[in-house]
Amino acid sequence: xxxxxxxxxxxxxxxxxxxxxSSLPIANAPLPPRLTIPLRQSVRxxxxxxxxxxxxxxxxxxxxxxxxxxxxxxxxxxxGTVVGLAPCAMAHASGLDTLAVVIEPDGKDExxxxxxxxxxAVPRDAALxxxxxxxxxxxxxxxxxxxxxxxxxxxxxxxxxxGAECEPWITCDDRLMREGAAQVLSGAAILHELIxxxxxxxxxxxxxxxxIAAMREAAAHLTAPVEIVAIPTRYPAxxxxxxxxxxxxxxxxxxxLGTEFGVQCFNVGTAHAVHRAIHYGEPLVSRVVTLxxxxxxxxxxxxxxxxPVETLLALAGPKPDTDRYLMGGPMMGITIAxxxxxxxxxxxxxxxxxxxxxxxxxxxxxxxxCGACARACPADLQPFELYWFSRAKxxxxxxxxxxxxxxxCGSCAFVCPSHIPLVDYFRFSxxxxxxxxxxxxxxxxxxxxxxxxxxxQEREKEEKAAKLAAKAAETRAKLSGSAAATDxxxxxxxxxxxxxxxxxxxxxxxxxxxxxxxxxxxANGPGAPDSTNRREQPHPHDSDATS
Numbered sequence: 039x040x041x042x043x044x045x046x047x048x049x050x051x052x053x054x055x056x057x058x059x060s061s062l063p064i065a066n067a068p069l070p071p072r073l074t075i076p077l078r079q080s081v082r083x084x085x086x087x088x089x090x091x092x093x094x095x096x097x098x099x100x101x102x103x104x105x106x107x108x109x110x111x112x113x114x115x116x117x118g119t120v121v122g123l124a125p126c127a128m129a130h131a132s133g134l135d136t137l138a139v140v141i142e143p144d145g146k147d148e149x150x151x152x153x154x155x156x157x158x159a160v161p162r163d164a165a166l167x168x169x170x171x172x173x174x175x176x177x178x179x180x181x182x183x184x185x186x187x188x189x190x191x192x193x194x195x196x197x198x199x200x201g202a203e204c205e206p207w208i209t210c211d212d213r214l215m216r217e218g219a220a221q222v223l224s225g226a227a228i229l230h231e232l233i234x235x236x237x238x239x240x241x242x243x244x245x246x247x248x249x250i251a252a253m254r255e256a257a258a259h260l261t262a263p264v265e266i267v268a269i270p271t272r273y274p275a276x277x278x279x280x281x282x283x284x285x286x287x288x289x290x291x292x293x294x295l296g297t298e299f300g301v302q303c304f305n306v307g308t309a310h311a312v313h314r315a316i317h318y319g320e321p322l323v324s325r326v327v328t329l330x331x332x333x334x335x336x337x338x339x340x341x342x343x344x345x346p347v348e349t350l351l352a353l354a355g356p357k358p359d360t361d362r363y364l365m366g367g368p369m370m371g372i373t374i375a376x377x378x379x380x381x382x383x384x385x386x387x388x389x390x391x392x393x394x395x396x397x398x399x400x401x402x403x404x405x406x407x408c409g410a411c412a413r414a415c416p417a418d419l420q421p422f423e424l425y426w427f428s429r430a431k432x433x434x435x436x437x438x439x440x441x442x443x444x445x446x447c448g449s450c451a452f453v454c455p456s457h458i459p460l461v462d463y464f465r466f467s468x469x470x471x472x473x474x475x476x477x478x479x480x481x482x483x484x485x486x487x488x489x490x491x492x493x494x495q496e497r498e499k500e501e502k503a504a505k506l507a508a509k510a511a512e513t514r515a516k517l518s519g520s521a522a523a524t525d526x527x528x529x530x531x532x533x534x535x536x537x538x539x540x541x542x543x544x545x546x547x548x549x550x551x552x553x554x555x556x557x558x559x560x561a562n563g564p565g566a567p568d569s570t571n572r573r574e575q576p577h578p579h580d581s582d583a584t585s
Contacts, residue, residue, distance in 0.1 A: 040265065043267070043284055043285070044283055046283040047416060049272045049449060052452065054245055055207045056209050059209045059336040062338070063213065064338045064339065065337060066339065069147070069345075070143075070349040072121070072140055072143075072346075073118070073342060074378070076137070078136040079112060079175065079181060079383050080182070080384070083105060083106050083109040083110075085104050085105065086102060086103045086105050088100055089101045091120055094118070094120075097115065097116045097117050097150065097323065098150040098152070098321050098323055099150050100113055109183075110173045110175055114141055114323070115323045116147050116323075117148040118141045120141055123140070124137075124138060124140055125137055126138040126379070129380065138380070154317050154318065155315065157232065157316055166185040169184050169188075170185045171321070172320075174308065176305055177308050177325060177384060178384075179370070179386070180384070188229070188232050188302075193297070194234060194235050194297065194302050195237070195300035196235060196301045197226070197237070197302055198241060198281060198282065198301060198302070200278070201215055201242040201306045202242060202275045202276035202281055203246070204272070204276035205368070206273075207330050207331065207387060207389055208386055209328050211249075211306050213338045214310060215242070215252060217252075219252040220259075223240075224313040226262075226264060226304075227262045228312050229309060230264075236263075237263050238263060238265070239264075239285050239286075240253055241269050241284065242268055243268075243269055244270060244271055254266045267285060269284050270284075274445070277447060282303065288301060292440050292443050293440070322383060323343055324343060325386070326341070329353060330354070330389055331360075331395060332356060332360045333356050333390045334357060337353075343383060347363065347381065348378060350381070357390070359393065359394070360391065363390055365387070367389070368389060368396065370446060370447060371387070371389065403456040405422055405425060407422055410454065410455065413453075414449040415449060415450055416445070419439070419443060420439060421460050424439055424441055424467070425464075428463040428466060431470070433474070436467045437467075441464060441467055441468060444461075
């Protein structure tokens, strides 16, 4: 049992507005006429499309294959016919489009064949791959793949299940814990085994008394070491580093992760999805979404992924003075520019806003360096310094001041007396840094390609020169080899050897004769006639001469 709880730096206490939507049980949202299921369910990776227009699919059938280490599969949310592949707006602050599979439901909601998966009967890696094929990701907002967060099965002492749900207005996790406590803890037990933790803690803000009671009752029937801990209601207690600090006292340093300190966190919705995948063979095709704000019928709904927001709003009945809609909470959520944006795996809440509920912010005034933002920052940053650097577009300096440790919780802007939208400045600086990194990466890649081209050309020259040298050497070797072969053949054949010897003697005799003639000519003097050319003269006493 935890001996004590710890405080984290900063934090605020905004009005929770939980009661508006937490009183009614979760209802099933009807299927829309068309589902638009994005193949990119997170900013980290997109899935490869596996279906074509005109193809019939079943509920839970794979329509996208996750690519890369951070990829997870995408599935059809119901049975029907694929009627097209089209771009759709992402449920993301960027507002960028992504490719989506458009399915026209047939109304049968016919599942694929589902089988329970015995994760204990297979190697651990196979169990992680199974969770990846089921499309299980973090459902608390980040959407990080669960099979990656489970790590290598070593080094994690404490598993934390995040049921804090600290954002105002959102109650989907609260209702899920009330109605599915046993399933959530079943999934937590599976995560506990796969990650190799020694203990599991479930942190729930103390303003959710019914959820705490339901989870404790369910935990009493478990043999696994699971502890349900009520934590003080203080925004943003649901932040990963803040929750780790409150439950364990561990302070995660700048630039570090909880896993480096032996702690890992999962959302209660993720644990519930893991339970459905392991025990029922169901991939992630739906999630609980809170509809609240300026509506007539707030509540929580089980919504098929890919359902457009505009079709959900009819269930809640927005009031006439609604002027905009938020996806997520009022602190960290985004304003929806296009109501056709579909519900994704991390879409936990839709809030209808009105001037009465969310008055327009007063005009921005100059920063007076009061330090209120620094006192409220849960990441122990200095937001006013980050603001000045961001305003001056000195993003390098902002990065030095740990800009990326900002979790964009909005606490600084909430307490700012000058009404400066600090988080907007920080998001701008982050986007500038990411853009510069992309440009630098592209420049590095171009330089590497140029250097490799030069290297390739030099290498080809050297290879060509080496080939020519080798060919010349081979030709010389052939010529010398043939001469040697002739001599060798002559030496080996006795008849040829005799002929060669005779020729050599004849040459020698001729040379000797020539040398003797030359010597005689030299002995007769320079004017002496050549004996070899002298004619015989008749002798006076010769008879033939007197006759």
